[in-house]
Amino acid sequence: MTQTEDQIRDCVVRYLRKAFRMHIIEGISGRFLFYIKKEYHIQFGRDRSGRADLALLSSDDEPIVIVECKRLGYTGEGIEQLKSYINATRAQLGIFANSPNPNNWIYFDRGNINKLTEIDRERFEARVWEERKALRDREPLFTTKIKDVHKAVETINSFCSERKETYKHKSDINEFIKYRSADKIGIPLSEIKKELENFDE
Numbered sequence: 001m002t003q004t005e006d007q008i009r010d011c012v013v014r015y016l017r018k019a020f021r022m023h024i025i026e027g028i029s030g031r032f033l034f035y036i037k038k039e040y041h042i043q044f045g046r047d048r049s050g051r052a053d054l055a056l057l058s059s060d061d062e063p064i065v066i067v068e069c070k071r072l073g074y075t076g077e078g079i080e081q082l083k084s085y086i087n088a089t090r091a092q093l094g095i096f097a098n099s100p101n102p103n104n105w106i107y108f109d110r111g112n113i114n115k116l117t118e119i120d121r122e123r124f125e126a127r128v129w130e131e132r133k134a135l136r137d138r139e140p141l142f143t144t145k146i147k148d149v150h151k152a153v154e155t156i157n158s159f160c161s162e163r164k165e166t167y168k169h170k171s172d173i174n175e176f177i178k179y180r181s182a183d184k185i186g187i188p189l190s191e192i193k194k195e196l197e198n199f200d201e
Contacts, residue, residue, distance in 0.1 A: 003072040011100040068179040070098040
């Protein structure tokens with residue numbers, strides 16, 4: 001049975017979630033290192049726009065990866081579509097997928113020379129982290145400080161409980177805390193980890 005474009009897209013979503021662990025949650029920005037957005041709007045100048053099948057964005061909504069999917073074995077104009085989407089955004093990376101197997105996808109990198117070249121899967125995954133780090137290094141730090149560590153942990157626990165389908169283990173929560181506490185909410189990681197010992201799984 002031929003896999004549809006939507007089924008291939010679901011394969012890409014699963015791959016991104018696995019490759020970048022629990023740093024990804026679909027459709028919610030501002031809380032994670034990455035998030036996934038389906039049907040990502042792309043503007044070409046003033047009068048023309050399009051929608052990429054998927055985009056992997058940073059927590060501050062900067063596109064890192066643009067994804068174009070086609071049904072199993074079909075290419076059509078998919079690669080040219082993907083290239084045009086990447087060139088119309090600030091994204092540096094792209095995936096063209098017409099197979100459920102990530103090893104069969106084509107990975108693109110804009111690179112320092114602003115020219116799209118094919119790269120292998122291992123290099124692609126490394127480049128995603130490089131791009132996220134570069135974006136994070138440019139992010140301004142929040143000036144708001146939360147002085148009450150108990151209040152901070154209560155907020156975090158509430159957030160995790162609401163999304164228990166994503167955050168099932170303390171290790172996942174620690175990944176969230178590590179990012180948010182280091183330079184965002186102004187609470188020492190050691191203090192929050194102590195409070196996490198009382199977190200009810």
